[in-house]
Amino acid sequence: MSDLQVLEDWAGALLQRLEPQARTQLARNIAQQLRRSQQQRVTAQRNPDDSHYAARKSRDLRGKQGRVQRKVKMFRKLRTGSYLKARGDSNHVSVGFTGRVARIARVHQYGLKDRAEPGAPDVRYDQRQVLGFTAADVDVIRTTLLAHLTK
Template structure:
């Protein structure tokens, strides 16, 4: 995957040199917004970039829930919204990611780290769930967006 991304970067660098800075800014914003949309769709589908499903949540004993119909709770429901998943693009780079406290939560799940669910709670080891990442479709999306802008 990294080699595909590096190949795309070297190929695109030559083409991007021909664009004016304002056009590069607009292109970066467009690519960033489309990447955010693809990341959001992938998180809604609960999939890693390689197509595998997220590790399921741990079973919890919720004592107050007997006798009620429990819906399947989707992970990262708020995290995938545009207010948390930020896009920044300028003439040199495009970034799609999280900031602040939300970034810490996302990083714990992205890499499968240990964290506390709340202050004073015991440390819990979280499964790795790649919230952000490049899939083959994302690389094709970037390539197609570049080609359509340059033609």
């Protein structure tokens, strides 16, 4: 049984006693905190198990003229608030990507095949878990629930 399932079983009965407005406020608070932790983890280029992301494949840049950025971090725009959305209502909490970037995130999350650009051959991407729970995230959820319920 996962930590989240244990947490849900423990807090489920307590949350059902709350008014829908209070549950919505709590869910939004948790969603914002989870989004913040996901953004920090993506900025640090780490998977939920605290391992580093797989390195980018080297590219032949001999034909490219101008400034070459070699040490640009992956997903630097993907982690911004305009793409990484946090939602919460009285029944659920979700943190995820929206729009076209959701496809890019899914390809990296599961290590799928995709084309880097139109007309290019299919490439299998290394798995980089862009979204995921860490032990610290479960602790944040637990402490936020306790703080809200003890008010």
